[in-house]
Amino acid sequence: MPVSRKRKKRGQPVKSSDPHKIVFRQIEIGGDNHAEFKAAMMDAARKGVDEFPKLLGRISDLFQSTYPPNLLSTFAFYGCQGSIDDQGHQKPMAGGILQYHVELLQALALMVPREKWGGAPSTGEKMQAVFDTVPEISDTFLRIRIVRQADETDAQKKAVLSLQEKIRLHTQAVRNWGYYLEVIKICRELYCPLDGKFNEVLGFSATDFIDVAEALVSEFERRARLHFETMRKFLRGKTIPQIVNLYFEHMPNIQGSPGDFIKSIPPGTSLQGVKGFLMSHADLRHVDLMTFTPNELATLTNKPVSTVEKVLDAIALEPGALVGANVEYLFLSNPVWTRPAIKLMDGYFIPLPQAVFSHINNIMRGLAESAKLDNALSDRRAAYLENKTEEVLKAVLPTARIEKNKKWSVDGVQYETDIFGVVDRTLIIVEAKSHRVSSQALRGAPDRLRKHLVDLVVDPSVQSERLQSLVVNARAGDTVSKAIIAPLGLDAGQIDNIIRLSVTLDDFSIMSSSEDELKEVGWIPEGHELAATILIADLICIAEILVNELQFLHYLAERFHFQKAFELLGDELDFLGLYLANGFNLGQAQKQLKRIALSGLSEVIDRYYQGREVGLELPRPKSNLNRTFRDIVDRLTLRKPPGWTTIGIHLLNSVDGEEQKKVTAGLERLRKSVLNKRTIPGDDCIMQIIPPLERKATIAFFVYSPDGGLDVRKSMEQIAADMLERDEAKVCVVFGKSTAAWDEPYRSALIVQKRD
Template sequence: MPRSRGRRNKAKNTARLASNPNKIVFEKLDFGFGDQREEFKSAILKSAREDVERYPELVDELTNLMKNRMPDGIVSTVAFYGTRAAINNKGESRSLTKNIQQHHIELLQGIALTLPADEWGKIPSTAETIQTVFDIIPKLSDTFFKRRLIAKADEIDKVQRAIMSLQEKIRLHTQAVRNWGYFSEVKKICREVYAPLDDKLVAAVGYSFTDILDIAEAVHTAIDERCNTWMDAMKKVISSRKSRTAVETYFREMPNLKGTPDELLALLPKGIEREAVMALLMSHADLRHADNMSVTAADVAAMTGKDKERVDRVLRMFSIEPGELAGQNFEHLFLANPVWARPGIALDEAYLFGMPQAIFSHINEIMWNVATTAKIEEDLSDRRAAYLEDKAEAVLQSVLPTAQITKNAKWMAGKQQFETDIIAVVDKTVILAEAKSHRLTPQGLRGAPDRLKRHLTEMVIAPSIQSERLAVYITAAREGDADSLKITESLGLDAENVDQIIRISLTLDDLSVLSSSEEELENAGLIPEGHMLAPSLHVADLCCIAEIIDEEIPFLHYFSERFHFQKHFDIFGDEIDFLGIYLATGFNLGEKRGDFRRLMVTGMSDVIDRYYNGLDAGIAVKKPKASIHRSYKEIIDKLANTKPAGWTTMGIFVLSSASPEEQPKVERGLNRLRHSVMRKRAKRGHECFMEIVPPLNRKATVGFYVHRAADRALRRKHMEHFASEALDRDEATSCVLFAKNAENWASPYEAVLLAQKRGEVQTDLRS
């Protein structure tokens, strides 16, 4: 189940990152309107207002169509072509149709369910019918967006514009981003979260959370298999070179057809072209989608071994009857569609699931509604909170095996007690993680201002303030503040040995698109003055990052630089897009980023999507890795294996010193330096030092001292001299220096020195 990605209109002075696993490409987008910006804006708004005026016509046209043609056939056929994708052996997916996304189909289904069953059309749909729907439904969605665009353009207050911008981002995210994790991870997390409450739910409603998940998976599997069988059959038909062969293949591959190939061929006009025959067969085959996407309680009971009555109760809970949404506010179909939490259609004898994956897209809302009905929502709230903390701890421990992790650490500042959800100490690096399991409500998804502010405060702002509070005390303790030292000592932290402080906030509902919108959050007055917002991500994304970046130093480096990355850009994309950027660049964008502020990164997750799509499809796809040059990788590996004091700090500094494109140049420079040192006439100390000074002052200088074996005794003296010179000369506050033996060149380094100006600690606090 690939993750859908949101899109937004691209503004001037915006750069787009093209997805490439080996190289990152910047494309500066310029619409070329120059000094005519206002004229361009007016033209866009005029066009939007004209389209908005057509909105009622489009709704009427679509509604009348479903009063004439069978809505179940329309929904299932559009769902088939809109959500199915072909996946090759590289994990690359190709949709069967363009411009139709899951939220379009949900909107279509919602509109169909506003009609009572006796108003549903009785005539099967045709290819022309489906094409008309393909044309109308994206226009309806776009028109709703344009209505909001007009409202935003008419607002002149800075604070209100910022709030409206945040509303628009969450609305676009709500519409376009349907899956909060990759399918395998979603299923795993759901079982971990909900299974412990099975007994409570059974006692209240007669079925368990595990029953819900088992039945949802069975429905998904059954419909997926049927649709795949249909596709395999039609591939054979389409590959036929002659009309007769195509008809014969169609009768052979499609079960329960009446008549014979000869009888059908006799009805066709003489001289009919092959393409017309194919169109006829395809249109006829499309009539099967409603049946292929429908299940009965008996079907699912046989698949799962569960009681038929219990299965029927779950399927009915998943589904909405025709006419049940009569009188529904159409705006809510865009932003809080009842179809999200009940994605099935209850028919006479069966349940139609045009998008069975939608159950898992909205599984948390479904489960909350069930818990509310059973009056165990408080138990579920407690379970979500405990699970999020336990899962975060387990993931961090798995990817950071040497970390000392403390959970629910309580500490006193004056007379006030505070609690930090997770403190992980790895060498001289400290991770402060806050886990907030608050729910995103339907009102918040619609972008209701007060509810959205509350969600942002609870899930993004408050946990960031909480982790910053302790980070401030750790920094002060390192500088010798007595009160702060009491706090760090009570937590078992040796503040003097802390070089890096990394802060993250974790959630069970996805708000990552807003956590990187710092400019709007500041303009809306939601971020306290001077506060530096911590990255906020879904725990499923943390699992993904830990699986892809499964070594300690790169994992720590990702989050060390991830914080700064969202500070320097107004970014549109999600956490897995950020991960894609990291794999390509290590977040070392250097001087390339100097001439733009806005950055579109949607699509940078492609390489990761292909990997997980392959896993879900049973295709072996090589796991993507960070682009790190061999010589850099050898240094990182040796630091991780030998673990000298400060190894995490040094590793982070090394990975921050050069981009993947620059790292081979560093190796070539070292080879030239070695050649210079090894010359017969070379004097001791002559041309034996090379340093890398990153373009950002907050990053450390990285140096290499190359010497002969005979000079090993002088190594420490020379290294301290070079490090002192580097700190005096450069604006960086830290320096890591590696000594390489020119006569033992295969070794990544023989000695390493970490030098820092007194009192410096790398943290994500504003200096």
């Protein structure tokens, strides 16, 4: 992504040996010679652009000399395969190769006419050329766009290009919009109710499609496991004769004999050289691993062969189908995304079976359009998103009052809030939008992109802010606003916190880190504060990880402020990874940093879900809460005294896990002091936490002995009053801890806030 000329530093979180500890380091982009650095980068980009046709020609030549499925299958096999250890860590077989690289190579293969396809087998040398060239092609296309953006002189157009580039990079690189098992579940819930309509027009149902796609993935995984097992069997040989004999013994359908092969080995060939040759020979079987017939899949799914064939035809392209295609479009709207299969004479070649689920929303949309079922699918997406969001909120907030599709009017204009929930003194306003960004917008149509982003991101946020404003005004005494929200059952005087959220069916998490750009291009109304936009699959994960109601509410509440405090590079689960580490309490980094790269912080969450998919029972990731704070949060959640959400959110807002340890140590010192001195309330029995941000509340712990005859409530009220005046805080929370009941998280709690 191009770096803004206005800023030179990017804060990047770095994990320490402690999995919960995140430290930040600043990366200088060009340092003191930023102008020279930028000029050098642009010069390199322009030179890379000149190389683009040569790179494409190199791949085209390889396809015309070598059988393309051989090159594709081996590139996909080593580029997108990996292993998972017993801790859920995933290790790729080939670093630097991602799914979109394979999709790009597949599209380039389809640009070569079938009659020009080569017939020779792939070799190690040719495969190395592919592994070197494809990422370079992808990087060069990025350079092309950087050059175009740099050459644009109009400030408004340049800002639009920058915003488009963020969305394009996200669309190009991000494939896993959810963890596999959750994606399957969402797809079945979302699309299977349309079975009858699909079957009537297409000859197969949505259930048929998902069943076949799931069978493709599981069958490929089975074949890949057997292939790896066979490889291990012959690679364990200690000598050349042992290796060759094991290869012929375990690799099926090998012609010739081990003895003849051994005689053909040139003198002086090393053991490693023979291993490498046999592995290259075994690589030729990758095409078979990735080729499926309707008969095979019909047996696996217990479906008619004709039904399976229709499903496969719906996602297949013929060789040469992309001859004459615009190469640039392959990066922005690759036809392979919705047609990941190549129809060959002996079956359907699918280098990436998992790609069906990566792009299933686009695939289903295309199928619906071809069957004239656009409106049915649109209605289903909208209904599903609202129902699923409501289901998630009810599950994670069991005591909340959750209501859906509530109507209210202002000046004769009727509005509707998709979902709102009230839990204690916290109101959640949710807008669920199931639209999507079209391929035309991704390819560079700014008017189309603006319409999509306004519909999906801006308008829902404006709608939720409209209701928020009414509640705030009603809380301040405005009688008109009170009358408007009364039919919703909302008592503004009983609401302290308002959380606004937009939920989508497609991944627009990149928008949550683009608020500045959206304001710069004028696509956000002046003065509007954009609500967080979260993909439904990510919301499900957040609710499953943050099972405590208070922490779930705190995450959503701070998520709103977090996207405004920084320019962010990362997705929603990276944000969640950071939250688990420090609760979004960044200390002084909150003031010192503006741009933060968070990519990779979702690792702890990835391990949990990836491990679960392969049958590993790994512990659910937990937030880095010190026992003192965790016990208070758990007690508040269990007992739910009036104002418990407000008190808990303020507590979680105060300090991160490392600072919480200091609080615990300080409380122990206070306890000893109170027990030794038996003093009246004073500085020696009070601990204050003053967060670095003014919007956060001051937290105090009052340690007392019940033997001192104190009026505890009066003492706590005085402490709060003093802090509100002395520290210029707007809100203060005081926890009372008795030395006689020290094991209790707190004996009493008080929240005091200044009147607006």
